[in-house]
Amino acid sequence: MKTAIFYLLVGLGQIFGQDMKVFGKSNEESYAGKIVRIEIGENSLTNGQSFKFWERILERASDEEAKGIIFDLDTPGGLAFPTEELMTKIANVGVPTVAFVNPNAISAGSFIAVSTDRIYMTPGSKIGSSGIIDGSGREIDPVRRAKLESYFGAQIRYIAKQKGYNPEVIEAMMFLSDEKRVIGDVEVKPGSLLNLNSSEATRMMSDGPLLAQAEVNSLEEVLKAEGWSDQEVVTATPTGFERLAWWIAGFSGVLILVGLGGGYLELKTPGFGIGGIICLSAFALFFFGNYMAGNMAGYELAALFVIGIALIGVEIFVIPGFGVAGITGLVLLVGAVVFSMFDGVTWQTYQWGGSEEVSFADALRKPAMNLAIGIFGSLFLVFLMMKFLPKVSFIDKTMLPSSLGRGNGDDQEVEAGALFGRTGIAVTDLRPNGKAEVDGTLLEVLADGVFLEKGDPVRVISDDGMGVTVKKVED
Template sequence: MKQVRVLIYFILMAAGIFMLLPAGAADTHNSVVYTVPVEETVERGLSAFLERAVEEAEEAGADHIIFEMNTPGGRVDAAGDIARTIRESEIDTTAFVVQEALSAGAYISLNADQIIMEPGTEMGSAQVIDGSGNAAETKAQSAWLANMRNAASQNDRDPVYAEAMADPSVVIEELNVGEGELLTLTAAEAEEVGYAEAVLDSREEVLSFLGLEDAEVVEFELSPAEQIARIVTHPVIIPILLSIGGLGLVLELYSPGFGIPGILGAGSLFLFFFGHTVAGFAGWEALILFIVGAGLLALEVFSPSFGIFGILGIGAVLTSLILSSFSTVNILISFVVALLVTIAGMVLLMKYADRAGPMKRVVLQDATTSEQGYLSNETRTDLDGAEGTAVTVLRPAGTGQFGEERLDVVSEGGYIEQGRKIKVISSRGSRVVVREID
């Protein structure tokens, strides 16, 4: 009985030790930290990249994401999407300002759980600017100020400094920011007003400050496709691509074969759809619709349909561009710019360039000139001075007999009776002029 009791105790002890093993193994598991660069202009391509970075970090079970900030700002709508991605992340986040976080970059940083800055860096100057470089309208500015205040408040930061970054009417005396100036915080000032948790020199110091010095660091980088997407989805680049695309294809109509203009045109349009597809704005349906529209426009050129194919083609192309774009207003402006450039190119080509290539099929190139041997009637110079008889009355036209040959003739203007003697005084093509002789 005693042996059985000892055996039971032994089994229970072994079971307890076994149950503790997984907990011990979890304690020895290294943490994972993702570092994600936030560089250059804030636009839709960057938004898609950061969304992918956060999703991958969450799938990998990362413990922390460090956004290394170095941006002068950019589009407000893209910054809003990025901020939402950061706020909704299940992982703790830190904005590490390695050079500058201005304008939209400041707003993105304020949405992170913590802000750490390197010495000599700065953050702020976040007023909304329109396309012409002026302050945005009151409605847009008011919404942006609310976003800045909310971003600061959600992480227990004084919202007055965030408002001063975007509103030049806010005065911050302790930082010598007067009316008409925007607040831009240095690293030391940000730490002083509670906008930066620390000022550190390197990523290693940041990891140590976060208690993650032993963590596995995963450096998340842009793929080549995302690098292209960031460029071609820029609002300034889009109208350029569409203009080159339209003008290149028009030039190809005036070139024999398929040459450089066609390659440039097709390549520009490919870059547009490729970049917007990678950025997550376009799908295959947009590309297919564009190809259908281009085909309808080609049919209108080579098989005129009184504008039906042309109207349908333009509608299909425009719809495909709208489906591919993140902003309907921006793509409509880009489309109008590209259309004007293409029309101007067509006018110049039709006025100054010889037609060639596929246009030969719809435009007659040859001229039926006498220099090239084209004659409507042969001039009978051998008839000059020939004498004959009026077979019919000439009033003034009629028929004359010259030897064994009958010809349609016309008198100089007078009436000549049938049977009278006549003489050829000139012959030009089919016109043979005669006069009566005694």
């Protein structure tokens, strides 16, 4: 289903791309022979969607034989594990790469910089302070820190040496020491990390600059220094298709709200109608958008969602009471919805790094907020539908009537509220929907709270125009 929707939207993008510029690669000019500029801003390295986007851009630049890639950096840092994986991709992209520190490449930002072939810095810019901390900025316990520093240190030293940077400079940025260190002519005090300004990073040593090639005032000066002045520069931007997926994922709470509201409307209308269409469309968009945005939504979670609905249906219509099937179905349904909204990169970081960088609460926060919006919003929506939909002539004609004709099939009109307090008998099992005879009229009713058996005496406790709710009359 998701694959069909995907190709449908791609097809629409190809149709409308040239004139309306809506979706897909139809809007993306070739990178062949051009300089690709990738912006890494303040919050970029904390956003899982950014890493997926950069990986795609690097792959395109390599496949289309771009002339070079410039990383325009102004970042205080971000997620260490995804950045480490991105470093490897940058180092091995097969296209000349340059870092433009404009004006900060702090923490994980410095990792990106040392993955490139050369570094340029604006006057007064800074690079370094790359020690690993947990997701809240707190210190890590010594054993855990030793393990993380050993892991990251090995990878970053390898890449730094591969790119021709002094590993001692990188280690002084990453690792604390109880002793005073001198890097070039920069003194690093005990218990501190190295952070270089532009003049320090570009200072010439016996074997070349300490870290960066030169101070530059603009991107144009970077291009001139690299001999790329005559090359066209293309700034990498998300396609309309990617923006659509991110937009859909961003409104996951609203889609849950609409889906649940549509499900309620479907229960109140005969056959398969507009409510079912709304429900299926909302949840199809929900899974599709989260999948394309790089979240954890996939075929497996979509299947669990369907299984959950099926189990709840079995509990309602086949098995009396609310037991194992219903509870299991509810857990599967809610679990599938929640985990589909988990950011894939954030969850992977949690699995790799445990709670030191990203806690389970951090990963759960946004999905839980969207779920709350969906549930509480749908309750309010159901209230509005109960209050106003019976007054809408078009909707009223499609809704299940309060009463069903008996004998010759003719409908008997029952005024909303007229049945309140009346008694009757269940003529089918109520699980929780079914039929009851009240004052000689056969009605579609809903049992309140528990399932009832055929023949149970009932009393009408609600008749609001949207339906009749009954409760068992106790002896």
